[in-house]
Amino acid sequence: MLLVNASSLIKLLSNETNLEILSVLRSGSFNPRELARILGRDETDVSRRLRAMERAGLVEGRWVRIRGKNVKVYSLKVDGIEIRFEPGEVLISTSKGDRYEVPLLESRHPLVDIFVGREKEIDLITSSEKSVIVIYGIAGIGKTALAAKLFSDAFWYQMSEGDSLDYFAWQVGLFLNSLGYDALLEYLRAGGREERDIFELLLDGVEKSSAKIVIDDLHKCRDERILHLLAFLSEKLDKGKLVVTSREKPNLGLNALYIRLSGLSLKEAYSLIKAKGINVSSEEFAEIYQVTFGHPLALTLFSEAYDVGKEFKRESFFDFILSEVYEKLRENERLLLQIMSLFDEPLEYDEIRALYDKRNVFSVLHSLLNKGLIERRGNLYFVHDLIRGFLSEVREVDEAKLYSKYIGFLLEKNNARDFLKAFKYAVKLKDDEIIKRLVELRLRKFKRIIQDFPDAYLNVLSTIKDNPYVKEELANIYFQKGFFEKALRLWLEIKDELEGIHKADVLSSLVDVYTELNKLDESKKYLKELEKMKESMNDAEVDFWYFVELTKLNFYLGKPEEALKSAFNELKVVRKLGAFPEFESLVLLHMGDIHVELERYRESLKYYSQALELARAYSLSFMEHLTLFELSKAYYLLGDYKKAVEHAAGAGDYFLRVRNYRRAVDALAYRCFSYIALGELERAQNDAREMIRIAQSTGYPLGWAGYIALAAVENLRGGNFKEYLNIGREKLKEYPRLYGAVLKELERVFEVSKILPQEG
Incomplete structure (x- = not known):
């Protein structure tokens, strides 16, 4: 048991950001950089808070040595906190024991100062068994206040016009993670963006945690997918609770309780202005009530504008009373x-x-x-x-001056969330220089925005389309989403309008997209242009882009030795950049892949192991498990089937959990074939059936190789294997290269000729 200073610990635990950090640490160990990414905060600030909580005994850090550099990883140290009141002192002790629960955060929860009436609505809501509550009515009628009064323990989400499903899901994922459900957040961290998966994971998290979520001002939502999500939840929710406020009545199905708010009753309205310190006669108040119809905001403004004996205009009441209130202000x-x-x-x-x-x-x-x-x-x-x-x-x-000041303040916070807000106001300003500077900042520093919040960023960009720097970013998002031709058109349109790092970005992107489209002559052309820029700019970022594209192109051209040389240059430059361990681990993976292509399997293990060490040090879950898969493949090729199974198991389980079924099937295939090599036919059969199940639900072709594996298992058992083989061949007939690759890999552990039909 560790005794800590009571006042300092209470101060730490009263800070919302600290609670957010603790809630994420419940799901595992994290490096400050990845914690900052998850929470959308500045890494320096997160590191400072972690050190303070480490001194208080709430978290513990351990050092990991990476390439001669120390990297610190933090984990939760305590599972419970006990407060004891002793004569003359308060003692707080922390210990490992019962589950440590982080309270629901209140950062977005409205402050309800004065609340009167609404007994009828309160009775309806509290007595209802509906899992979805919709409170709607005109502006200022008290929707938010009613929801805040009844659902003070809910996660509060304030909707705005620029919000998108990816951003909304990330915030809810953080909240659910604080309740012990990490699947949604982990799915998003791994790059998952499928609408169906997000819907199902969010529903699963809300149901398992019995969470309450309030979405305020739904009428501001412009993303149809969020509305589809709410309709989906409305049909499925049972244990959780969803509360929506809106000016318009949304259609969330028959399973929702709809409450339309009107003005306060005469008695309730009178109670409100009395609470505001206003004394009026019953006759005078009756007249005011006829004008305001009991509208809470109107009554609040009346209380501020009230002068004894003053008459209030019935027409344009709001404008009149606001003018009166405004005139009284200092x-x-x-x-x-x-x-x-x-x-x-x-x-x-x-x-x-x-x-x-x-x-x-x-x-x-x-x-x-x-x-x-x-x-x-x-x-x-x-x-x-x-x-x-x-x-x-x-x-x-001065709007322009204030927007510029706000942009500068937001950028000082050094996180993705505030960068997106800053870009929104840069677009409002229509200042080309600020937009140009922000795009460069995104390219150099906030690289993950396009992966983490592509739709939120797209919403900001799409309000201005005649700016070449905006088009540059729109094309980057389209490419990320797989719309190669759409991205290509934009890049070709603007490439001669840009200079410096922006032109280099477009040129490297053109090499990338033409390589993906297998137009390698075009790739070579733009790579030469990029090389000239690299030589003239002396910019490490541009150097990195050049070597990335050179490696990729050489690999596509069947020049693995040349690809390996440029990959070494990639690694050198990315280490010089220093701040992007995810890119470094990816380069190491590529180097391992090239060695596999060259059949230098033991050499590949060296680079895969370095990538694994780096990914674990920086809490990069997706990269860690991608590396485990690559290691399983290398061990399989070396004939070490026990290690292949061990590594494939970790990778497969993770990819299934984050619903990356393509990667999951890749891992299952190597584990399945390794089980065949080890003679563990029951386990091989289970993996083969799981591969088939995934293929049936997703259409991923490699999953059909499960039938080939089942044929091998049945042959080894002396059973009838022909039906499985025929189904597998039929399913893979449109993928002859894949079919051949499957047989080649299986040949390492099984005599494939035993199941193939004899020619002639």
Whole structure:
């Protein structure tokens, strides 16, 4: 048992970011860099927090030596925390024991200050057995407040127009991971993007954890796939709970409870303004109620604008009353309100302080909050849409200057989430130089955005299409999604408009896409252009791109020795870049593959082992298990079938879990053939059947090789193997090269001629 300082530990545990880190560490050991990627935060900040929690005894770090460099990996140290109240002191002790639970985070949860009425709606919701609750009604009617009142323990997701399924799934995956369900987050980390898989994993996680999720302002959603997901959940949810607020009634099926909010009753409305400190006669209030119809936001604004004996206009009531409230504000309150109204999404306190740039920001913010002119959700503040609309007519601040300042502040946070927000406001500014600088920053630093959040990035980019740097990024996303021809058209259109690293990016991409399309003469042409740029620029990033494409092209041209030489240059440059262990491990894998092509199997083990060590040190789960597969293949080719089984098992189980069925079948095939070599026919049969099952559900051709494996197993048992062989041959008849490769690999452990029909 470890005793720690009570005040310091409580301070650490009261910080939301620290809790997020602890929740991720529940699922395994992580390097700070991968933790930062998962959480969307700055690596330096994550490292600092880990060191503080290590000193407090919450986490433990261990050093791993990689190429003469020390890399630290952290894991959760405690499973429980005990607080004891002793005479004159409080003792907190941590120990390994019961399960360690991270509380649900409150960063997006709205602050409900004054809540009156809604007894009927509360009774309906609390007594309902429905798993999906939809609260809808006009702006400012109190939808968010009602949901926050009843579901204070839910994960809160504030919808915005630019949100996409990939970004939404990542945030929910983080939340479910904090509840002990890591499958969705691991699937996304491994590059999984299939809509059906995301739907099923998210449903599975919500059901297994009995989670509650609130989606606020669904009417802002522009991604149809999110709406399809919610309809899917509405049909399937049982133990979990989904709560949706929207201005319009969404169609989520018959399994949802729909509640349309109207204004507060006369009694409830009177209670609200009394709570705001306003005393009016019953006659005067009756008139106000007729004007406001019990609308909560209107009543809140009335409370701020109220003067004894003052008459209120019935027509354009909101504009009139907002004008009255606005006129009463101090100059600094107007300024801060105008600044905040520029931004669609809620702002953090530090962001507001940077934009306002005056010492009294806290008192002004607190005053506007008390007046009901801004709202708070956890540590986020925002202006209601109704008030923002009014302020757009009276705003006098310099929008361009504030957007530029906000972009700079966001980029200082050094994470993917804030980079996407920064790009959104750069697009609003339509400033070509800022967009150019941001694209270069993405190319050099935020490389994973296109893999992790392609649709969120696409949503930002698609609002401006006549900019060559935007087209450069659109093409990169299309290529990532497999739309090669679409990407090619854009790159060819802009290649002569760009210079520097942007042109180098396009040239390397053209080499890549033409290689994928097997137009190798075109690949050679653009590789020569890229080589000239490499020689003139002296830029390590461009050097790396050049050697990557040279290696790939040489391999496609059947020149493995030349490919190996350029791969060594790849490795040298990526180590010089220093900050991308995932790329380094991938280069090591490629070097191992080239040695396999050259039948230097023992040499390949050296590079695969280095890749495995690197992947584990930096918590790169996908790369770790991809390397395990490559090791299983190398051991199989060396005839060490026990080690082949051992490594293939780890890879296959992981790829099945993250639903990468192609990789799973690859691993299962080598394990299945290794079992045949070891005489473990029952296990070989099970693997073969699993391969067939995957082929039946996904159509991945290699899965049909399971029938060939079953034929071999039956032959060894003395059974009837011909039916299996005939089915396998029929399924693979459109893939003659694959069929030949399967027989070649099987020949290493089984006399294939025993099952093949005799010619003549």
